[in-house]
Amino acid sequence: MTIEEYCRQHSTLPQSDALDWIERQTHLRTSHARMLSGGEVGGLLSVFSRMMRPQHILEVGVFTGYSTVCLAEGLAAGGTIDAIEINDELEDIIREGYAKAGISGSVDLHLGDALEIIPALTATYDLVYIDANKRFYPQFWELIINKVRPGGVIIADNTLWDGKVTEDAHDPQSRSIKAFNEAIKADRRAECLMLPLRDGLTVAVKN
Helix, strand or coil, rough: CHHHHHHHHHHCCCCHHHHHHHHHHHHCCCCHHCCCCHHHHHHHHHHHHHHHCCCEEEEEEECCHCCCCCCCCHCCCCCEEEEECHHHHHHHHHHHHEEEEEEHHHEEEEECCCHHHHHHHCEEEEEECCCCCCCHHHHHHHHHHHEEEEEEEEEECCCCCCHHHHHCCCCHHHHHHHHHHHHHHHCCCCEEECCCCCCCEEEEEEC
């Protein structure tokens, strides 16, 4: 038995029917199912949301909507999620998943480039999840940090990038993730904790 299997067997946080549906459809209808946040990361997003009871959530990189459903599990009454996805070919599966989860009325799905969409958003966010183009992680951070309330949380996925951050890797994604990790560590506007969960998850709390 692997550590991951043992963890799953000793976790009681349920996976909803809507999440099961999204996971199945992602494997059936996309060629990049490994991009799904999955039970471990999704479960952690759910736990943060349930603890914080956020009024406003920002998600940068939706893919097929699994993480949005997890983030919505603790959304305060009347709360909203701004969810950004650049690939408009995924819109059908995203909206179907939202409908099955009963969150369509709480989510504003923005299709397009997050670098253009984020500056136009006017909400102050309690919780942010970043899982989009790795080349732009440093830019995402700078666009988002001043839109988060003091005490708010920013969670970034893939911050270990398959271990390449510890190697002398020079591809654009690895360089940007490394730059992002160093920028957060040095940024006095927030405190951060990097976790070796799946492909690396960094949790930052706005000062």
